[in-house]
Amino acid sequence: MTVTSSIKSPEALTLAITAEFTAAVERVWQIWEDPRQLERWWGPPNYPATFEAYDFQPGGLASYFMTSPDGTKPRGWWKFTAITAPSLLELDDGFADDNGDPITDMGTAHMVVSLAELDGRTLMTITTTFESTEQMEQMVAMGMEEGMRDAMGQIDAILTE
DSSP: OEEEEEEEEEETTTEEEEEEEESSSHHHHHHHHHHHHTTTSSOTSSSSSSEEEEEEETTTTEEEEOTTTTTTOOEEEEEEEEEEETEEEEEEEEETTTTBBBBBGGOOOEEEEEEEEEETTEEEEEEEOOHHHHHHHHHTTTHHHHHHHHHHHHHHHHHHH
16 A cells, blocks of 8 residues: 555645555445454554444444553544445544543544545545644644554555455
């Protein structure tokens, strides 16, 4: 996997990370569609994810936690807003408390995942749009950009199985 670009746009309140994979679009789509495959790469290598619920349809919800090296389990949630297999996935993304309920003071981000065929490879772009400059700055300061790059670095191993 090659991350080909990582672009922060404070004006547009977006962070877009693009990577290329030597696999068909349909195969790359499976790493989003199947929560067991998603668990193997969502989050940096030292923060593995566990999806407790995964209703992969428009309006469906997902809840997950990541296990940190010290054993803490930060939680998150997704609400799928659009799914057009195998090329487009949109979802709202937020933090959750220990019960899995959304933490509203952290805000919600909107994520768009696009997959496109490019000369026999797949180009995947994940674009996150934030609610405010403050939210974007907070997420970047928490290591979101590096974490996404590290997480996406785990995908090739899954695709070649």
